[in-house]
Amino acid sequence: MSDTAAPSGGRPAWLSRLASWDAAVILVTVVVLLVASGAVDNFGTSRNYTFLLLDLLPIALIALPMTFIIVTGEIDLSVASTLGLTSAVMGSLWNTGMTIESIIPISIVLGAVLGAVNGFFVTVLKLPSLAVTIGTMALYRGLAFVVLGDGAVADFPRAYTSWVTGTLGGGPIPNVLVPLVVLALVFGVVLHATPIGRAVFAAGASEQAARFAGVRTGRLKFWLYVVCGAMSGLAGVLWTLRYSSARADNGFGMELAVVAAVLLGGVSIFGGKGTLPGVLAGVVLLAGLQNALRLQDVSNEALNIVTGVLLIVSVLLPNILSSARAALRRRRRRSPSPDPPSSDPGVLAGIEQ
Amino acid sequence: MLGAIFRARESGIVLALVVLVVVTVTQNPRFLSGQSIRDILLGTAILAVLAVGQSVVMITRNIDLSVGSVLGLSAFAVGSLLRGNPGLPVVVALLAGLAVGAVCGLVNGAVVRFGQVPALVVTLGTLYAFRGVSYFWAGGQQINADQLPGSFLGFGDSSVLGVPWLVLIAVVVMVVAGVVLRNYRGGRELYAMGSSPQAARLAGIKVGRNTTVAFLVSGALAGLAGVLFAARFGTIDAAAGTGYELNVVAAAVVGGVAVFGGSGSVWGASLGALLLTVIGSALAVLDINQFWQQAIVGALILLAIGADRLVAVRVTRSLKKRNSHV
Numbered sequence: 001m002s003d004t005a006a007p008s009g010g011r012p013a014w015l016s017r018l019a020s021w022d023a024a025v026i027l028v029t030v031v032v033l034l035v036a037s038g039a040v041d042n043f044g045t046s047r048n049y050t051f052l053l054l055d056l057l058p059i060a061l062i063a064l065p066m067t068f069i070i071v072t073g074e075i076d077l078s079v080a081s082t083l084g085l086t087s088a089v090m091g092s093l094w095n096t097g098m099t100i101e102s103i104i105p106i107s108i109v110l111g112a113v114l115g116a117v118n119g120f121f122v123t124v125l126k127l128p129s130l131a132v133t134i135g136t137m138a139l140y141r142g143l144a145f146v147v148l149g150d151g152a153v154a155d156f157p158r159a160y161t162s163w164v165t166g167t168l169g170g171g172p173i174p175n176v177l178v179p180l181v182v183l184a185l186v187f188g189v190v191l192h193a194t195p196i197g198r199a200v201f202a203a204g205a206s207e208q209a210a211r212f213a214g215v216r217t218g219r220l221k222f223w224l225y226v227v228c229g230a231m232s233g234l235a236g237v238l239w240t241l242r243y244s245s246a247r248a249d250n251g252f253g254m255e256l257a258v259v260a261a262v263l264l265g266g267v268s269i270f271g272g273k274g275t276l277p278g279v280l281a282g283v284v285l286l287a288g289l290q291n292a293l294r295l296q297d298v299s300n301e302a303l304n305i306v307t308g309v310l311l312i313v314s315v316l317l318p319n320i321l322s323s324a325r326a327a328l329r330r331r332r333r334r335s336p337s338p339d340p341p342s343s344d345p346g347v348l349a350g351i352e353q
Numbered sequence: 354m355l356g357a358i359f360r361a362r363e364s365g366i367v368l369a370l371v372v373l374v375v376v377t378v379t380q381n382p383r384f385l386s387g388q389s390i391r392d393i394l395l396g397t398a399i400l401a402v403l404a405v406g407q408s409v410v411m412i413t414r415n416i417d418l419s420v421g422s423v424l425g426l427s428a429f430a431v432g433s434l435l436r437g438n439p440g441l442p443v444v445v446a447l448l449a450g451l452a453v454g455a456v457c458g459l460v461n462g463a464v465v466r467f468g469q470v471p472a473l474v475v476t477l478g479t480l481y482a483f484r485g486v487s488y489f490w491a492g493g494q495q496i497n498a499d500q501l502p503g504s505f506l507g508f509g510d511s512s513v514l515g516v517p518w519l520v521l522i523a524v525v526v527m528v529v530a531g532v533v534l535r536n537y538r539g540g541r542e543l544y545a546m547g548s549s550p551q552a553a554r555l556a557g558i559k560v561g562r563n564t565t566v567a568f569l570v571s572g573a574l575a576g577l578a579g580v581l582f583a584a585r586f587g588t589i590d591a592a593a594g595t596g597y598e599l600n601v602v603a604a605a606v607v608g609g610v611a612v613f614g615g616s617g618s619v620w621g622a623s624l625g626a627l628l629l630t631v632i633g634s635a636l637a638v639l640d641i642n643q644f645w646q647q648a649i650v651g652a653l654i655l656l657a658i659g660a661d662r663l664v665a666v667r668v669t670r671s672l673k674k675r676n677s678h679v
Binding site (some may be wrong): 075091121125126127128131132134135136137138139140141142143145146149150183224248252255256259260263269270300301303304305306307309310311312315319320323 | 469473477480487489604612649650652655
């Protein structure tokens, strides 16, 4: 990748570019929320903010581990099906008369197991994650229907469902935002301030270089898939309790929203780049736009155009920007005394130093 | 000659097919009734046209996830066209479907080529965007068979010399694509691009242009499949073809088209389409919950890429051994 070549001294070019992309997404998010609050009827009400936060909760929960996975250069398209299968299993376990206190941990563990299956295929059998998770996307969704059929289970205990839909002290902030914030902090610290996070970036920038530097990339990726499955399971539990409805088609198509939010947040689909604050901004931006459009009576299906186009724009724009920047740099370099051409990618150079 | 046609992967599918058919027939002989075979062939025809297009894209190391949405958009477009102009000949309907699909494919191809972004993300985006356009356009309305001209519905039903039109069209598509990929320079270039894009570029192959053409072909064939879909079912709403992309990718992958490009054939992909369709109708005949079908599709994808990997590992190992003797 040409844009990773570090200018002599100072921060690597990609780091400052990343910072600016993140800042831009956060800025755009704030602007969209402000404009929508002013211009869209009912958007700025505390009730709507509660709904907005509840809507973005499952996407945010799954986007956290998805960020790690995409930064390592892999992908997981099976997350929405994992959500659906845990929801279906929740429903059928509830039908057998099991208590909700044991169903919830079982569902999260089930999610982790489904993630481990992905991880096994990707890291042990070394199959392309795209193909594997397209396969498990179909497999898990199919199993969800096998488990629960096309019916719904709705009679979950009120104490739990009303906690999920309830707010802190009756204000605009939903109860479930508390675990989300805690998890976001944990994921953020791990990604940006621990050796695990550095290993994730190294694996995504150059898997070989990371391995030479002592990162066990296979094991790392395996556990990332396990965590991603567990988080999808948790999202399935909260989804089921929020709507008080266990259905096999819960979360259908949500993998698009998750991947779109992560890429919108500045994570490179090629791996090695991205920040969690950017991703969270991407989640809020996507959910905020959808919420605002829905209040304008735009149909759910038409909203898919917005999500799809945002997804494409968020992968196109960084490329266009970086090639424009590269062209500028080339032009500047041509006139005065040029630096020695650095052909090595920055990360490799960093490890060698 | 026979050996060349049925190499390892294809013969595996044929074997699976034979076993499946034999087991199903012993449980329920009605499985091989004329009507049942006809349904299987019609279903396969639509899926195979899509799978041929998908193979062309996958051979170049890309993927087109938007085909289900393109099918839906083209089916609805052709449906509305015919509803407004009942006198239009079927050929015009076919060309209109091809054109709608080609435009969608061109969008995919242009974004992948000029944006330098992975086809996976682009077509995941257009999967929802094109579907959104259908919903926007259709707005909940449905086109029913009684609104479509009889000649068009007849085209979906009738056959020449015992072969349904739909099957005939699928076979023509398959043969043309198969021969071009196998024997013509343009086709061979696609394989070269898939094996090693860099080497292909160094060898003077116009990678960008060929990528666009591959997506154009996939889109156009998805559009054609949309017309066949409309003719066969007669009822079209904005959701037509939802989830087809999964079956199409499954058909190609099961048929031996490698996800990472460079290998596979349209014959294999079409056999994959046949296998998936037979599984679907066998489940119905065996009175097994239809919901198993999707789970089986997923398991088959995993099985096929696993087997592919196994073959690849063996090949590299034997190549290494050969090199060590030199």
